[in-house]
Amino acid sequence: MKMKLQTVTLGCSKNKVDTEHILSHVEDLYEIVPEGEDIPVDVILLNTCGFIGDAKEESVQAVLEAVDKKKRGEADKVIVFGCLSQRYADELPELIPEVDGWFGARDFDPVIRALGAEPDPEKRNHRYLTTPSHYAYLKISEGCDRRCSYCAIPFIRGAHKSVPMEDLVAEASRLADNGVKELIIIAQDTTFYGLDLYRRRALAELLQKLSEVDGIEWIRIHYSYPASFPEDVLDQMADNPKVCRYMDIPLQHISDKVLDNMHRHVTGAWTRELIGKMRERVPGVVLRTTMIVGHPGEGKRDFNELMDFVREARFERLGAFKYSEEEGTYGAENFKDSISARVKQERLDELMTLQSDISLSFNQSRVGTLEKVIVDDFVDGVFVCRSEFESPEVDGEILVKPDCEVIGDVDPYSLIGEFMTVRVTGADEYDLIAEPVEIL
Secondary structure: OOEEEEEEEOOOHHHHHHHHHHHHHHOOOEEEEOOOOOOOEEEEEEEEOOOOHHHHHHHHHHHHHHHHHHHOOOEEEEEEEEHHHHHOOOOHHHHOOOOOEEOOOOOHHHHHHHOOOOOOHHHOOOOOOOOOOOEEEEEOEEOOOOOOOOOOHHHHHOOOEEOOHHHHHHHHHHHHHOOOOEEEEEOOOHHHOOHHHHOOOOHHHHHHHHHOOOOOOEEEEOOOOOOOOOOHHHHHHHHOOOEEEEEEOOOEOOOHHHHHHHOOOOOHHHHHHHHHHHHHHOOOOEEEEEEEEOOOOOOHHHHHHHHHHHHHHOOOEEEEEEOOOOOOOHHHHHOOOOOOHHHHHHHHHHHHHHHHHHHHHHHHHOOOOEEEEEEEEEEOOEEEEEOOOOOOOOOOOEEEOOOHHHHOOOOHHHHOOOEEEEEEEEEOOOOEEEEEEEEO
16 A cells, blocks of 8 residues: 655745646655645655745644644644745754754755655656646746845745746646646746846746647736836737736835835836836736735825725735745845734725725626636535636635536536636625636
């Protein structure tokens, strides 16, 4: 019998891809136990996040829980890798000695060997998917050359390094052969792609090549940096039917003073102009962004400017978090974190209350429309779906109750991963309600 291996992946989708690459090298040795399944296993493999305070606390807690399982005899080994163990490589082994192996964010080969396998260069494009089989994240580069003052990623993950285009196409083709229909493009900064390999921003060219892979129907873009944004990407979104009219572009702020303190290399005017171009050149585009409140130097006037900008831009999706002072960053070494936790929380609440109204208005505007959706799941008699305007795990869902005239005798579970046309009949600030019109 195979040994049992359970993975716990914390943090962003980029970590998920790292876990999947490692699992592809050891799946012949282990039965992979789904995350959250409470059974005894031989090995627990944790991929940790070390980005901000809350994420670090979550990762440490997950490691402690795994160690407790080991103490109870429910796991033989605990192996930890990723951003947290990269960032605190000296401290963690002393603090939690019960862990059997600590590895950094890029220590894939040592992790594979610790699991009893040998890294296979032939498997560099292989993945063991932990997402549903019809969508997958595609990480197009590693590391970051940006030096945002609040961000620890560059010294955790290192300099930007693009994955060669031919490798990404090969990986996408393999994913498509295994049933993947939707690719979600991710990196620390997707718009930086290609500068190191090709001496040009090559994201648009990559999108075109990926869209030519048989079986891939949707491609969506995450983590785009606004400075020097490659506008040929907008042409792909406008003209290529496989590229979703969806852009994740973390802006972080609009005040010139705060943007300068953040080292974002853009101004408020530049940001407004870029958002205007996106709206004009890609009609109907849905924009997701993130904002930071409480960054050093953010006065009341700066926060009010941010609120006014959000009212004007009306981002369909917006997340926000409170500034977290991270040791080793420019901000921690050069700015005083003088804004109180109370004020940060008040500003976060005020911003998200505003965004809640904007999100509700956008969703309500879709009532009565016909939309193409992909079925992610069938739960409690309802199809859980998404359109090109919803990304998995971060956005709302479209909930569709089966209709006998449309679904007929088809097993509803067989429609997971398939497309259908639905008519939107209701909306709240997060999710939509719809009825099926046609199975595609």
